[in-house]
Amino acid sequence: MKQLISIFCVYLLVACQPKTQRFTFSGEAFGTTYNIVVLAEDTPQITSALDSLIHVVNRSLSTYDPFSDISKINDGQSGVVVDIMFAEVFQLSKRVYADTDGFFDPTVGPLVNAWGFGPESIAGDRSAILDSLRPLVGYDQVMLNDQNSIVFGKKGMYLDFNAVAKGYAIDRMGVMLDRIGFNNYLIEVGGEVLVKGQNTLKNSPWRIGIDDPLAQDRSQPIRTITLKKGAMASSGNYRKFVLDSVTGQKFVHTINPITGKAQPSSTLAVSVIAPDCATADAYATAFMAMGLERTQAWVTRQQCTGGVDACLEVFAVYAAPDGSLLTWETPGFGKR
Numbered sequence: 001m002k003q004l005i006s007i008f009c010v011y012l013l014v015a016c017q018p019k020t021q022r023f024t025f026s027g028e029a030f031g032t033t034y035n036i037v038v039l040a041e042d043t044p045q046i047t048s049a050l051d052s053l054i055h056v057v058n059r060s061l062s063t064y065d066p067f068s069d070i071s072k073i074n075d076g077q078s079g080v081v082v083d084i085m086f087a088e089v090f091q092l093s094k095r096v097y098a099d100t101d102g103f104f105d106p107t108v109g110p111l112v113n114a115w116g117f118g119p120e121s122i123a124g125d126r127s128a129i130l131d132s133l134r135p136l137v138g139y140d141q142v143m144l145n146d147q148n149s150i151v152f153g154k155k156g157m158y159l160d161f162n163a164v165a166k167g168y169a170i171d172r173m174g175v176m177l178d179r180i181g182f183n184n185y186l187i188e189v190g191g192e193v194l195v196k197g198q199n200t201l202k203n204s205p206w207r208i209g210i211d212d213p214l215a216q217d218r219s220q221p222i223r224t225i226t227l228k229k230g231a232m233a234s235s236g237n238y239r240k241f242v243l244d245s246v247t248g249q250k251f252v253h254t255i256n257p258i259t260g261k262a263q264p265s266s267t268l269a270v271s272v273i274a275p276d277c278a279t280a281d282a283y284a285t286a287f288m289a290m291g292l293e294r295t296q297a298w299v300t301r302q303q304c305t306g307g308v309d310a311c312l313e314v315f316a317v318y319a320a321p322d323g324s325l326l327t328w329e330t331p332g333f334g335k336r
Contacts, residue, residue, distance in 0.1 A: 030189065036187050053172055060086045104285055107137050114133055270295070
């Protein structure tokens with residue numbers, strides 16, 4: 001009887017323990033969609049905080065919001081005092097700009113428009129237009145002064161943090177979940193991902209797929225990786241490649257911020273794993289502009305001052321001369 005009572009008490013204890021459940025939050029933000037998966041015992045109350053965070057980020061960094069700080073600065077308004085988020089994105093961009101020898105450049109927007117790749121295509125004599133715009137490109141000509149205001153080196157310069165702001169916003173979402181006390185979550189915004197912990201329902205790391213440039217079905221990734229902590233961001237314009245009429249090779253056109261010219265590249269997509277999503281986002285953009293050979297050289301000489309987990313891991317999809325797809329990856333990426 002004592003044994004039966006003991007077994008029954010253990011059963012009650014186990015049965016009454018809260019069970020971990022999967023909670024999903026989805027919506028639209030930053031011109032794309034987001035999906036947040038939280039594993040918790042009780043329903044997470046994050047909707048209000050999430051909406052506030054998205055609003056604050058947009059009011060600081062969105063070029064699509066005419067009332068944002070960055071829009072006011074680009075419109076020439078003086079004395080705009082930026083917030084801490086703007087300052088952090090500005091400083092991160094400075095580091096990546098220097099580290100990639102200018103291939104990541106948030107002032108390249110006027111050239112993107114001039115070549116017809118941006119939202120504001122410019123008509124007229126392209127050669128003359130490019131000559132006039134080229135001096136306006138160069139992130140080293142932009143400063144953040146002691147009053148937390150942006151100072152342009154030349155009138156007419158334009159800032160665009162879209163290649164890093166989304167990753168930064170994802171990091172802020174992660175901070176929000178950390179402060180609430182969640183230990184296992186996955187945040188995905190427009191294909192960029194930040195994770196913490198693991199999928200405890202399956203007792204396995206989070207699994208993340210990378211799109212196959214030739215597949216219309218996104219459920220068939222070209223590569224699947226696992227992550228327990230950190231972020232992955234991808235950059236690519238493989239949906240808009242062109243074919244060489246002679247060789248059949250695929251090319252995408254990217255703007256070289258150094259020369260100001262649109263150059264064909266066989267690199268169709270790049271994915272980067274980093275400790276935070278803003279860093280992954282910025283370097284993925286830079287590596288697309290660099291092309292495969294420069295990216296490989298950069299990876300070889302990177303300094304992982306924070307240990308092996310601080311190294312950037314890179315995966316690239318590029319086109320062979322016959323038009324077929326090839327991939328290249330760092331050893332650390334392959335281990336995932």
